[in-house]
Every structure is written in structure tokens, then in C-alpha cells.
Amino acid sequence: MKKIINKPEDYLKEMLEGIYIAHSDQVTCVNNDLQCYVTKTKKEGKVGIATGGGSGHLPLFLGYVGDGMLDGCSVGDVFQSPSADQMLAITKEIDSGAGVLYIYGNYNGDIFNFDMASEMADFEEGIRVETVLGADDVASAGPSEPGEKSTRRGVAGIFFVYKCAGAAADQMLDLDNVKRIAQKAADNVRTMGVALTPCIVPRVGKAGFSIGEDEMEIGMGIHGESGIRRGKIEPADQIVDEMLTQIIEDLPYNKNDEVAVLVNGLGATPLDEQYIVVRRINQKLETAGITAVKYYVGEYATALEMAGFSISLLKLDDELKELIKHPVNTPFFKQ
Amino acid sequence: MKKIINKPEDYLKEMLEGIYIAHSDQVTCVNNDLQCYVTKTKKEGKVGIATGGGSGHLPLFLGYVGDGMLDGCSVGDVFQSPSADQMLAITKEIDSGAGVLYIYGNYNGDIFNFDMASEMADFEEGIRVETVLGADDVASAGPSEPGEKSTRRGVAGIFFVYKCAGAAADQMLDLDNVKRIAQKAADNVRTMGVALTPCIVPRVGKAGFSIGEDEMEIGMGIHGESGIRRGKIEPADQIVDEMLTQIIEDLPYNKNDEVAVLVNGLGATPLDEQYIVVRRINQKLETAGITAVKYYVGEYATALEMAGFSISLLKLDDELKELIKHPVNTPFFKQ
Numbered sequence: 001m002k003k004i005i006n007k008p009e010d011y012l013k014e015m016l017e018g019i020y021i022a023h024s025d026q027v028t029c030v031n032n033d034l035q036c037y038v039t040k041t042k043k044e045g046k047v048g049i050a051t052g053g054g055s056g057h058l059p060l061f062l063g064y065v066g067d068g069m070l071d072g073c074s075v076g077d078v079f080q081s082p083s084a085d086q087m088l089a090i091t092k093e094i095d096s097g098a099g100v101l102y103i104y105g106n107y108n109g110d111i112f113n114f115d116m117a118s119e120m121a122d123f124e125e126g127i128r129v130e131t132v133l134g135a136d137d138v139a140s141a142g143p144s145e146p147g148e149k150s151t152r153r154g155v156a157g158i159f160f161v162y163k164c165a166g167a168a169a170d171q172m173l174d175l176d177n178v179k180r181i182a183q184k185a186a187d188n189v190r191t192m193g194v195a196l197t198p199c200i201v202p203r204v205g206k207a208g209f210s211i212g213e214d215e216m217e218i219g220m221g222i223h224g225e226s227g228i229r230r231g232k233i234e235p236a237d238q239i240v241d242e243m244l245t246q247i248i249e250d251l252p253y254n255k256n257d258e259v260a261v262l263v264n265g266l267g268a269t270p271l272d273e274q275y276i277v278v279r280r281i282n283q284k285l286e287t288a289g290i291t292a293v294k295y296y297v298g299e300y301a302t303a304l305e306m307a308g309f310s311i312s313l314l315k316l317d318d319e320l321k322e323l324i325k326h327p328v329n330t331p332f333f334k335q
Numbered sequence: 336m337k338k339i340i341n342k343p344e345d346y347l348k349e350m351l352e353g354i355y356i357a358h359s360d361q362v363t364c365v366n367n368d369l370q371c372y373v374t375k376t377k378k379e380g381k382v383g384i385a386t387g388g389g390s391g392h393l394p395l396f397l398g399y400v401g402d403g404m405l406d407g408c409s410v411g412d413v414f415q416s417p418s419a420d421q422m423l424a425i426t427k428e429i430d431s432g433a434g435v436l437y438i439y440g441n442y443n444g445d446i447f448n449f450d451m452a453s454e455m456a457d458f459e460e461g462i463r464v465e466t467v468l469g470a471d472d473v474a475s476a477g478p479s480e481p482g483e484k485s486t487r488r489g490v491a492g493i494f495f496v497y498k499c500a501g502a503a504a505d506q507m508l509d510l511d512n513v514k515r516i517a518q519k520a521a522d523n524v525r526t527m528g529v530a531l532t533p534c535i536v537p538r539v540g541k542a543g544f545s546i547g548e549d550e551m552e553i554g555m556g557i558h559g560e561s562g563i564r565r566g567k568i569e570p571a572d573q574i575v576d577e578m579l580t581q582i583i584e585d586l587p588y589n590k591n592d593e594v595a596v597l598v599n600g601l602g603a604t605p606l607d608e609q610y611i612v613v614r615r616i617n618q619k620l621e622t623a624g625i626t627a628v629k630y631y632v633g634e635y636a637t638a639l640e641m642a643g644f645s646i647s648l649l650k651l652d653d654e655l656k657e658l659i660k661h662p663v664n665t666p667f668f669k670q
Contacts (some may be wrong), residue, residue, distance in 0.1 A: 002531045004549070004608040004644060006570045011607070014571075018610030022615045022630035058606040091339045196337045213337070235341045236349075265465035268603035270348070270639050271393040273339040275353030299634075304605050307640065309339060334669035 001205050003305075008202035014076050019062070023331035030093045036086050036141035037062045038072040039091050039330075041332040042060055046053030047106055047169040047178045048072065048094035049101045051091050051162065053110055053197060054079040056201065057222060059332035060301040061104075064159070066330025069166035070103075078201050078304075079223050087117035092125055099128035099175035100132065103161050103182055105154020106135035130175055132165070132182040136191040139219025139228045139249045156264040156311040157189035160324075167326030185320060192251045193310035194242040195220035196233065197268065199303050217282060218242060221301040222266070236273070240311070247313050255289035259316045260324050262328035264300045268307040270296060277309060294324060300333075336540050338640075342417035347390055347412050354397070358666035361401060365428045370624040371421050372397045373407040373428050374665075382504040382513045383407065383429035384436045385498065387422055388445055389414040391536065392557060394667035395636040396439075399494070413536050413639070414558050416444035419591040422452035427460055434463035434510035438496050438517055440489025441470035454668035455518040465510060467500070469493030470473060471526040471647065473585045474554025474563045488556050491636035492524035492647035494658075502661030513548075520655060523565025525585045528645035530601065531568065534638050535648035557601070557638040571608070575615040575646070582648050583623060590624035595659050597650045599635045603642040606633060612644060629659055636669075 006009055016034040020027065030036035052074040053061045062073040072090035074082035091100050102118065104110050111133075118129040121182050135150040136157030165182035172183070195217050196206035210223040213215060216239070219227030233239075261281060263274045285292050293316065303309070314320065328335040337490040338343035340346055351369040355362065361554050365371035387409040388396045397408040407425035409417035425437050435455065446468075453464040470485040500517035508516070530552050531659030546552060551574070554562030568574075596616060599608045609632050620627050626650065636645070649655065663670040 002551075002568060002642065004531075004571045004574065004604060005611055006572055010609070014611045015607045015613050016610075018613035018632075022610065022613050022632050056605075065437075196339075216337075216490065233337060234340045237341055239339065252645035267605055268640050268642075269339060270391075270602055270637065271634070272350045272391065272639070275351075275357065276340055276346070276349045278357050279349050283352075293481065297353075297357050299606070302605065304607070305603050305642065307603070 001200050002302065003202060005202055007304065008205065011202045015055070018078045022228060024330050025213060030089045035075050035082055035227065036089045037065060037075065038090060039065050041067055044096050045098055046096060047098045047101060048066055048096065048177050049103060049165055049169055050087065050090045050094060052082045052114070052283035053105055054081060056304050057301050059299065064330055065260065066161045066328065068170045068326055068328040069162055069330055073282030078203065081113050084113040084116035084120065087114055088120050091117060091121045091127060091129060096129045099130065099223060101165060101175060101178050101182060102129060103134065103165060105158055105319035106133045106150060106152060107154065115281065128175065130179045132161065132179060132186055132290040133160050135184060137191045137221065137247050138190050138192045140221065141250065150185050152227065155191045155222055156262060156310045157191040157194060157314070159262055160189045160260065160301050160312065160314040161185045164320055164323040166328070181319065181323065185314060188251065189312055190247045191310050191312040192247050193220055193266070193304055193308060194218050194239055194243060195266065197226055197307040199267065199306040202287050222301060224303070227251065236276050238282045241284060243311050244281060244284050247311060253288065253290060253315070253316060256290045258316045258321065259285070259292050260294045260316060261292045262296045262300060262312040263300060264310045264312065266306040266308040266310065267299070267302040269309050274298065274309055277311070336535050338382045338537060340537055343540065346537045350390070352477050361666050365424045368421060368424065370410050370417055371401060371424045372410065374400050375426060378433065379431050380433055381431060381507060382433045382436060382510045383431065384438060384500055384504055385422065385425045386439050387417045387449070388440055389416060391639050392636050396633065396666030399497045399549065401506045401663065401666055403661055403663040404497055404665055413538065416448050419448040419451035422449055424454050426452060426456045426462060426464060430462045436510060436513050436517060437464060437466045438469060438492055438493065438500060441468045441485060441487060442489065445656065448469060463510060465514045467496065467514060467521050469521055469577055471524045472556065473525050473527045473581050475556065476585065489562065490526045490528060490557055491597060491645045492526040494597055494635050495524045495595065495647065495649040496520045499655055499658040501663065502658035505610060505661060516654065516658065520649060523586065523650040524647055525582045526645050526647040527582050528555055528601065528643060529553050530641055530643035531572055532603065532642040533559060534602065534641040542571060557636060559638070563639060571611050572615045575612055576619060578646050579616060579619050582646060586650060587649070588623065588625060593626045593628050593651045593656065594620070595629045595651060597631045597647040599645045599647065600633060600637065601641040601645065602634065602637040602642040603640050604644050609633065609644055612646070616646060628656065
């Protein structure tokens with residue numbers, strides 16, 4: 001295991017200590033629990049937005065806590081959910097009377113704990129909590145009846161849900177409206193990933209799966225969940241075409257639609273390659289009559305040192321288009 | 336070679352096309368040459384600052400072109416110098432009468448071409464050009480007599496030279512002062528790196544060197560140049576201690592000195608690990624009585640998909656401390 005770490009069991013604590021040291025001007029923890037991470041900026045009367053999830057995905061999740069985006073985040077150990085108590089602590093800390101919105105990825109462990117925190121916040125603290133799930137992954141969209149719970153995993157596209165909801169809350173919209181906007185962003189974002197190499201969870205010490213020297217897996221999840229097709233690695237343009245076709249077909253698109261695009265590196269893939277991907281996306285979107293009004297490129301939701309990338313498309317209406325432009329200032333993301 | 340690319344010979348062109356597509360609001364090219372990259376923001380009467388060097392290091396070099404930092408950058412193919420003609424084209428484009436400062440790394444190919452461009456700018460165009468070299472690498476500091484050319488390679492610490500000089504130019508200081516400040520930053524920044532894995536130049540198609548599954552190399556350069564010690568990989572704190580000791584000993588430091596710190600991922604090393612490094616740096620600096628007033632953490636100067644990181648320390652005086660705070664807005668870096 002070739003990692004810059006000390007003892008694997010100290011990984012989370014030491015990583016978080018480093019983050020609080022580097023960004024002490026902007027963030028702090030609640031009740032001396034390093035895993036309860038909140039912004040130092042409090043805006044009275046603003047809807048609070050909380051997220052959370054396992055570590056190992058930086059800048060996801062805590063990297064989006066800051067001005068114009070989220071207010072708090074509880075993080076678990078690598079690829080593990082934080083506890084309901086930690087989420088409750090965040091909820092109490094960030095509520096300023098206008099209620100709290102939870103936005104997190106569609107994973108059972110997180111749902112269980114966030115739901116419990118939400119009930120405790122309501123019954124014990126009288127804090128109104130609403131929830132919007134990130135469930136943007138095209139590869140894991142199983143067959144489901146209308147009204148059934150989505151099988152889609154939450155992956156990089158949750159960035160856009162944070163971005164739009166965070167902007168709405170910062171503009172002092174009420175909880176109903178911030179939730180409505182978060183849900184609209186969640187409903188209109190789709191993501192597809194491809195992995196080239198596995199990653200190693202420090203406490204486990206070996207790769208979660210193996211993949212051939214010349215192979216890739218389309219649709220793999222950010223914890224190494226199985227994708228939809230494994231095959232020989234192909235030229236970048238061919239990979240992008242396969243991914244983008246499935247993303248576009250998953251939502252109804254019309255000519256002259258506008259989108260925001262996120263090209264997200266999973267960890268070990270150089271920025272250079274991500275821009276080669278941007279070039280092809282733009283060609284394909286132009287052919288489809290879809291306009292990309294904004295590109296985000298870089299590492300937004302990683303899987304430790306996994307090589308690969310994902311593409312997320314957010315279909316915009318006038319409201320989301322304005323919210324996307326809203327300024328953000330977190331230690332990990334600025335716009 | 337596991338990369339998201341098309342033909343290796345199209346790598347540079349396609350990567351640059353992607354960058355111009357994604358950031359068309361902020362940057363453009365000169366004379367339709369994609370390798371000549373300039374900001375769209377022109378500030379009349381401002382000293383122009385140009386850099387350049389080989390590709391494969393994103394966000395270095397072109398990522399620091401933008402408001403509050405640099406004005407133009409010429410890039411060569413992966414790990415190759417751009418041409419003198421390209422540097423001249425940048426120079427002519429960004430000069431607005433106040434002269435131009437070149438800031439680039441201490442590599443012979445770059446020096447040869449930048450010097451030629453500087454002479455052409457002077458003789459043919461009447462543009463005054465001054466030069467400051469980034470030569471911050473502690474590992475390559477060979478024995479040299481006073482006045483002799485430094486053998487130190489330019490690595491991630493050049494970020495601080497850009498940052499301070501860019502702020503000075505943005506505050507409309509004249510060329511002599513911008514150069515003085517750039518030189519002061521260059522004289523006071525030191526960097527040390529460690530590599531865990533090699534990287535593959537696309538046109539070459541195989542790793543530039545091999546290294547054991549359990550080995551690291553302290554002091555390795557960002558093109559895979561030999562370091563000062565290869566050995567078994569050690570716990571993060573031990574690696575940091577060895578690197579930081581050499582950095583601190585390379586400059587005279589006194590109790591109560593202040594520094595800005597850059598922890599730079601070389602490509603495949605997760606942000607998590609970089610924050611584990613921050614934690615240890617802070618402990619060691621506190622012990623030495625040195626105060627870190629600002630941390631920069633992330634990928635600032637990469638070597639494609641190399642795993643590893645570097646630490647840079649900029650020793651601050653009051654002037655540099657103010658300049659470090661100056662706002663920046665480039666497509667790749669915001670502050």
C-alpha cells in the first residue's frame with residue numbers, strides 16, 4: 001500500500017486535523033468532534049444546509065461547506081457513514097430558525113443515519129428538517145416503478161445540487177423553496193463514470209477489486225461498485241461518446257437546451273486528460289444542439305487514488321442558470 | 336499506457352482545445368497558436384508577466400494566467416520547452432508599454448528560448464524584458480561559488496513567485512519593483528519533493544523510471560530527475576520530517592519567522608494524504624518557532640499521474656505577506 005499515511009487507524013483524525021489547521025479562518029468543528037465540520041460564517045435567518053458521507057472523496061463532502069454553498073457536514077471514516085448523533089450535532093449548530101435541508105447521496109447507511117437525525121432534530125429540538133437525495137448515476141438506474149425509491153447512486157453530480165441549493169439559501173429563500181430548487185437540480189443532473197484503476201481503503205490495505213492492465217470499467221461507482229461494462233481501454237473520444245450518449249438518453253433533451261457540465265477526475269487522472277474529455281463533450285453537445293454554458297473541470301468527487309473520470313450534465317432552466325452563477329467561497333472551491 | 340487520450344501526437348493540441356473551450360470567457364490564444372495562451376483582461380499601463388514551460392504539469396504553467404497573477408504563457412509539448420517565437424508572440428501581446436517580466440523555471444531549454452525571445456523583444460520591438468528564474472528545489476542545490484548560476488531546478492515554489500509578482504504588477508508597481516519582488520520571493524522559497532511512482536509521457540508510452548512497490552524517492556524532480564535518496568516508504572510524519580528539516584536548514588530561519596506553506600500533490604496522491612502532511616508540517620514549524628500564516632494545499636505543479644508530493648516554504652517579510660493576500664481569479668486558481 002503506497003500511501004503517505006501514518007497508522008491507518010489514524011488516517012481520518014490526522015487528515016481532519018490538517019484540514020482544520022490549513023483552513024482555521026473559515027471552518028471549525030462542533031463539540032470538539034472533528035467529524036462535525038461547520039463554516040464559521042453564520043447568516044442569521046438563512047436556511048441551513050447540511051451534507052455528510054464517508055471520507056475518501058475530497059473535496060466531497062466537506063469541501064463544499066462555506067459561503068454561498070453549505071453550512072455543515074459530518075464525515076465518517078473512509079467510505080463509511082457518519083453517525084446520526086453527528087448529523088444531529090451539525091443540524092443544531094447550523095439551524096438559525098429557518099430550518100435545515102439535508103442533501104446527501106443515495107446510500108442506505110447514510111439514509112438510515114440522516115433519517116434518524118432528522119427525526120431527533122424534529123422531536124427533540126423542534127427543528128424542521130427536509131431532505132433531498134443525490135441520485136444522479138446513470139449506470140445504477142435499475143428498473144423501478146413510478147414512486148419507488150431510486151436505485152441510482154449519488155455521485156459527482158451532487159455538486160450541482162449543492163451549488164444551486166446553496167445559492168438559493170444564500171439569497172435567503174425559505175426552506176420550501178431551497179428544497180424545491182435542490183430537488184429540481186437533483187432531478188435534472190445525470191452522471192456517468194469510468195474507472196481505470198482501483199483504490200485502496202487505508203484500513204483494508206489492499207485494492208477493492210482488480211482490473212487488467214489494459215482494461216477500463218464504464219459505470220463504476222466511487223466506492224468501486226460494479227459498472228455496466230468492462231472492456232479494453234479505448235481512445236478518449238470513444239469513451240466519452242459512450243458515456244455521453246447514455247447520459248443524454250437518460251433525460252429528455254431538446255434542441256437548444258442549455259447545460260452546465262462537470263468533468264470530474266476520480267483521483268489519479270491528470271487534468272490534461274480531463275480537458276481532452278471536455279473537447280469531445282463540446283463536439284458531441286454541439287452536434288446534439290445542446291449548449292454548454294459553463295464547464296467545471298477538476299477533482300470534485302474522488303475515490304482516493306482511483307484513475308478515471310466522470311461526466312455530469314445539469315439541464316438548466318432560467319432559475320438554475322442564475323443560481324449556478326452565484327459566487328462561492330469555501331476552502332476547497334471558489335467561484 | 337492507461338490514459339484517457341486519443342493519439343499521443345494529438346495530446347497537446349486536444350488538451351489545449353479543451354482548456355480554451357472550458358474557459359473561453361477568461362483566456363484566448365495569440366495568432367491562432369494554441370500554445371500561446373493569454374488572459375482576455377488587459378490592464379493598460381500594467382507590467383506584463385509571462386511564463387512558460389513544458390506541458391504535463393497542470394495547473395502549472397498556464398493555470399496561473401488571469402486576474403491578479405500572470406498575463407501570458409507559452410507551453411511546449413509534454414516536458415518540452417516552447418519556442419522563442421512563441422514566447423516573443425506572448426511578449427508582444429501582453430506588453431502595454433510598462434515592460435514585461437519573465438518568470439520561469441531553471442531549465443536549460445527554457446533559458447535558451449526565453450533569452451532569445453527577450454533579445455528579440457528588445458531589439459525588434461523595443462520592449463524592455465526582465466527575467467527572474469524559479470530555482471527553489473533544495474534537492475538539486477549543487478555546490479556553487481557565489482555568483483555562479485544556480486543548479487537548483489524550478490519546481491512548485493514558483494507558484495509563490497507568480498503570486499507575489501502578480502500581486503505587485505496588479506497594484507501597478509513598475510517593472511523594477513515587480514522584478515525586485517519576484518526576485519525576493521524566488522530567493523526566499525524552497526521546495527522538496529518525494530515521488531512514489533513514475534509517470535508516462537504520452538509520446539514515449541512507458542514510464543521514465545522504475546521504482547519498487549515499497550519504495551519512495553526523496554528529492555525527485557517533476558520530470559523524474561533523480562533525487563537524493565531512495566528507500567523503503569516510511570510513515571508520513573517521518574517523510575515530512577526529513578523533507579522539512581532540509582528545507583529549513585537551506586535558508587537561515589529565526590524564531591518568530593513567518594512563512595506561507597504550499598503542500599503540492601504531484602498527480603495521483605489524494606488530498607487526504609496532503610492534509611496528513613499539513614498536520615505534521617504545522618507541528619514541526621511550531622516546534623521551530625516558525626508561524627505558518629497561510630497554507631495552500633492541492634495540485635499546483637504536477638507531473639502527470641506521478642504519486643507523491645512536495646512541500647514549499649516561502650519566508651515572508653511584511654511586503655510579501657501583504658502581496659500573498661492579494662485576490663486572484665484565473666480559471667485554475669482563485670483566492
